[in-house]
Amino acid sequence: MNKPSDEQLTAYLDDELDPAYRSQLDNAIADDPLLSLRVQWLDRSSLPYKEAYDELAQQAPLERLQARLDAIAPPQRPGLSRRWFIGAAAASLVAGGVLADRLLIAWQTQQSHNWRALVGDYMALYVPQTLDHLPSDEASQRAQLRTVDARLGLNLSPALVKLPGAELKRAQMLEYDGVPIAQLTYLDAKHGPLALCVTRSNSGRRPLAHERRHEMNVVYWTEGEHAWMLIGHNPALALEDLAKHLVDKLGA
Known part of the structure; x- marks a missing residue:
């Protein structure tokens, strides 16, 4: 098929x-x-929408908004599927409801967190043996990085994404719900698998921030039109130093 x-x-x-x-x-x-x-x-996009937006809904003119939604709903409402949720939010926006604006902002914020959660889920499966057999010659790296550049509008090279104490093993494109995500995977000599991931973003410049996922440390930031994250078992401060190293090189 x-x-x-x-x-x-x-x-x-x-x-x-x-x-x-x-x-x-x-x-x-x-x-x-x-x-x-x-x-x-x-x-994983089957998020608990009701719980996430209960607090917003309590502040909204629900009866007026529900009346507007009822007026434009299709003959057979499909229930609270993902597509129905997006359609309802869009319909409320057209109707001018205050709740729709706030729902859309909250949904976009959730999406920015969600891509990091997906990468964390994926990286939780990695062990050193996942990567140690992969070729790491510069010709292969350049060819893989060209694929990343073409999808995300970047200009990467093996030298630009080199990390101290870690060997670049693979650069590949992933995709979630139509959104391309690049994953550059390294094998850190001390701490095992490490990944630098990037996707497009319109949230503007944001400084380095930290979080934990699946017992791994994460440093994330946005620069220009891209959101970045570095994830691995490295200690938080060591991972931040690597992220600063990348920010300096990528911004040069």
């Missing part, structure tokens, strides 16, 4: 496909590890 789109996989997760096509996808997912990973990532 042809490679399914993210929209088709979302419909699969929302149980909105006809049984025959769903059966085909079941078989394809079972046979294709990469497709299975895409499905797992898409499934």
Whole structure:
């Protein structure tokens, strides 16, 4: 079968496909590890919307907004699926509801956190043996970085992304819900797998910040049109030093 789109996989997760096509996808997912990973990532977008927005909803003119939504809803409301949520938020925005503006801002903020959560989930599976057999010659690195550059509008080179004490093993493109994410994976001599990840962002410049995911330290920041994160088992201060090293080189 042809490679399914993210929209088709979302419909699969929302149980909105006809049984025959769903059966085909079941078989394809079972046979294709990469497709299975895409499905797992898409499934993580099933966020607890109600709980996340209860506080905002309490401040909103709910009766007026509900009346507007009822007036523009389709004949058969599909329930609180991902696509219905986006449609409802957009409809409220068109109607001029205050809640829609705040929901959209909160949703965008959640998305900026969500990509880091996905990377953390992915990196939690890595062990040194995942990377130690990969070729690390400069020709391979340059070819992989060119793919990253083409998708994200960057201009990277092996020298530019070199990290002290860590060997670059692979640069690859991932994708979540149509959003490209580059992952540069390193093998740190002391602390094991380490990753520098980047995606596009319109949130402006933001300084280095810290968080923890899956018992790993994370340093993240935004610069220009891109959001960056460095994640690994390195101590927090050591990871911050590596991030500063990258900021200085990438900003030069």
